[in-house]
Amino acid sequence: MADEFYSIGKVEEICKITKKALRYYDRMKILSPDKVCDENGYRYYSKKNLLTVPVIRYYKQSGFKLDEMREFLGGRASYEYVDRRFRKKIDELEDIDKEINLKIRSIKDWRQLIDEAEMVLANNVIDVSVKYIDSRKLIFLNQEFKYDYMDSIINIEFCNYIDSVNNAITGPVIINFPSYKDKMNGKCNSMKIMQQTILKCKDEQSIEYGGWLAACCYHIGKHENIGETYKKIENWVENHGYKCFEECYERYVTDYWTTQNTNRFITEVIIKIRR
Known part of the structure; x- marks a missing residue:
């Protein structure tokens, strides 16, 4: 040799x-x-x-x-030295793995929302339906609401808050309004923005969402005339023997995060109901 x-x-x-x-x-x-x-x-x-x-x-x-x-x-490094270096590399690679999995989760969840929007648009899904909303924990932030939808959805203050608590968000933005009637009539001035976190968050940072029955309806198009969908739900609830709770939610399936074409915005309006 x-x-x-x-x-x-x-x-x-x-x-x-x-x-x-x-x-x-x-x-x-x-x-x-x-x-x-x-x-x-x-x-x-x-x-x-x-x-x-x-x-x-x-x-x-x-x-x-x-x-x-x-x-x-x-070939001169001791086993102890090699072991330390290998353990350090494992830690580095595990951090990279977590970051990659976070990115994959974010993209998959976003893609699901686009698929949902395409389904709604292709089939003109605009009828009111009753759904049970599964319970889950979401991170939240209480804010003022000024009917500036772009500012409320692409929410700089909320994004900064997520960064400050060392977390990451995924899935649709959901905004909770204290009164669907005030929201429908342009009189709402407060909101609670909520979203799913990828990492576990502290109890005081999260709020329970779901675990109740709701009347839901997709709203297609710009947010400024979403009051029409609220009115549709209100009439449907009254005609089918249900009663509305005051609070309501808007779940933004596709919005300014995905497109600037407001005609292709899909928003699910959700109002808690009871018999």
Whole structure:
């Protein structure tokens, strides 16, 4: 093995690694040629040195950067040192894994809302229906309401609050109004914005949403005439022997977060009801 030497071109062929990468490894002092010809600068690698390439690949596969793996390739590091470095890398990769899973969850939930909106638009789903709203915990923030829907939905104060408590949100924005009649008649001045968190939040930061029966109806189009959908629900409830509670919710399926075309906004109006 000691007498076998391979040119950089042969190493490229055998190890399926580019000459550019080999030169870079040399500059980084990760894998250097055993000898360099004085006359022409040609690089030659021993068979033993070639066997470093699979090790480098495995370290790269495991998430190590070149300057990190340099410490291991010499073979002189103690097991205790390697163990410490490996445990540190595991912690780093687990943090990356959490971040990637958070992003996947966010995109999947957003895509589901788009699918829901497409279903509503394709089938013109605008009839009132009775639903049981499953109970769940949502993070919330009490705010003033000024009928500025864009400001209320793409809510800078709420986004800053989520950041301040080191959490992340997903799914639709839901706004709770204390009185559906005031909301319908343009007299509402307070709201509670709510959304699902990806990470667990403290009890004092969350509120129970759902666990009750509701009359629901999709509103298609701009928010400024959403009072018409409230009136439709109110009439339906009266005609079907139900009674409305005062508070109501608007669940924004697609809105300014997704499109600027207000004709394609989908909002689910939700009013708690009882017999």
